[in-house]
Amino acid sequence: MSTQFDHVSVLKQGNVYFDGKCVSHTVIFADGSKKTLGVILPSSLTFSTSVAEVMEVTSGVCKVRLQGQQQWISYSSGERFEVAANSSFDIETVETLNYVCHYG
């Protein structure tokens, strides 16, 4: 897994969620597609989606429960999970998590 994205644009303004438990910056690719690079601090959060996304863990470990499911699944560095549009997921972290969120 590459440790960086090349030949991209990045927005100066960050995205702050849940009182700063999640902070991300938006990256735009040459084809116009968008990803966010983010950090989640130790917490239990519920994220809602408007569009489908793929969450890729780039460091750390998390437990995730998708909307409508009972099972929690652990994901660690290099793993990813898909979330449908207009859905949500619960995520628990006990250490700092770095992620890339892929859209579209």
Added chain:
Amino acid sequence: MSTQFDHVSVLKQGNVYFDGKCVSHTVIFADGSKKTLGVILPSSLTFSTSVAEVMEVTSGVCKVRLQGQQQWISYSSGERFEVAANSSFDIETVETLNYVCHYG
């Protein structure tokens, strides 16, 4: 002030300081120079520098006191302040601050 950096690389791994009160991502330019894009949550923090830097506020307001000075100076969006190498500064924020930190 442009709202984004173009034709850059960005590191996937974020930088987390002060238990997450400050989170940044590192941007690398074609000439090899580096900047960080960061968010500071409401807090009173003291940052130390190893190399000289220029802190540019891109949204929000902060009060800053450089090492060895008694005066606090306010900076808001579009303003910047310089910090010497091997020095420090106190910074107070009461709302989310976005910044770009320029090095070298």
